[in-house]
Amino acid sequence: xxTVPAFLLRRLYVKGSLHSRSDGWGxxxxxxxxxxxxxxxxxxxxxxTEVPLDTSFFTTxxxxxxxCFADVNEKRxxxxxxxxxxxxxxxxxxxxxxxxxxxxxxxxPGLGRLRFDFSDVVQPASGQR
Numbered sequence: 001x002x003t004v005p006a007f008l009l010r011r012l013y014v015k016g017s018l019h020s021r022s023d024g025w026g027x028x029x030x031x032x033x034x035x036x037x038x039x040x041x042x043x044x045x046x047x048x049t050e051v052p053l054d055t056s057f058f059t060t061x062x063x064x065x066x067x068c069f070a071d072v073n074e075k076r077x078x079x080x081x082x083x084x085x086x087x088x089x090x091x092x093x094x095x096x097x098x099x100x101x102x103x104x105x106x107x108x109p110g111l112g113r114l115r116f117d118f119s120d121v122v123q124p125a126s127g128q129r
Contacts, residue, residue: 003111003112003114004111004114006115006116006117008033009033009114009115009116010116010117010118011032011033012029012030012031012032012033012080012116013027013028013029013116013118013120014027014028014029014030014085015120016120017120018095018100018102018118018120018121018122019095019122020094020095020096020097020122021094022094023091023092023094024055024089024090024091024092024093024094025046025089025090025092025094025095025122026087026088026089026090027087027088027102027120028085028086028087028088029080029085029086029088030083030084030085030086031080031081031082031083031084031086032082032083033080033082034082035079035080035081035082036079036080036108037077037078037079037080037108037109038072038077038078038080038106038107038108038114039072039073039074039077039078039107039108039109040072040073040106040107041053041056041069041070041072041078041105041106041107042104042105042106042107042113042115043056043069043105044056044069044088044090044102044103044104045102045103045117046090046095046100046101046102047100047101048101051090051092053068053069053070054068054069054070055090055091055092056068056069056070056088056089056090057069057088057089057090057091058078058086058087058088058089059086059087059089060079060081060084060085060086061084061085061086061087062084066089072106078106088104095122096122097121097122097123097124098121098122099119099120099121099122100119100120100121100122101117101118101119102117102118102119102120103115103116103117104116104117
């Protein structure tokens with residue numbers, strides 16, 4: 001089976017997009033590798049702690065609504081169209097300012113389970129230090 005190295009998948013992450021909000025956190029992906037899709041999502045991890053699938057959502061550029069990671073299957077896929085931005089949002093506690101590591105994994109037909117991680121820094125909110 002062909003595999004895609006994590007260093008290539010890491011290119012999907014939009015550097016500097018990791019952010020915190022009052023009801024959670026999120027980041028963006030932008031596909032410059034070639035269109036593809038996943039038929040299953042695995043839980044994100046944040047700093048080594050697993051994030052429940054039912055609190056993670058994605059919205060593809062141009063889509064009207066978010067899709068829960070738990071709802072991804074062979075009929076309702078996680079698509080990564082070439083050149084399109086996908087916003088990933090997680091409901092829960094906000095991220096503390098500073099460095100964080102996020103890992104993401106999914107199941108791609110013909111390739112199996114693919115996983116990558118990235119590290120980025122969340123900036124303090126305006127007026128905080």
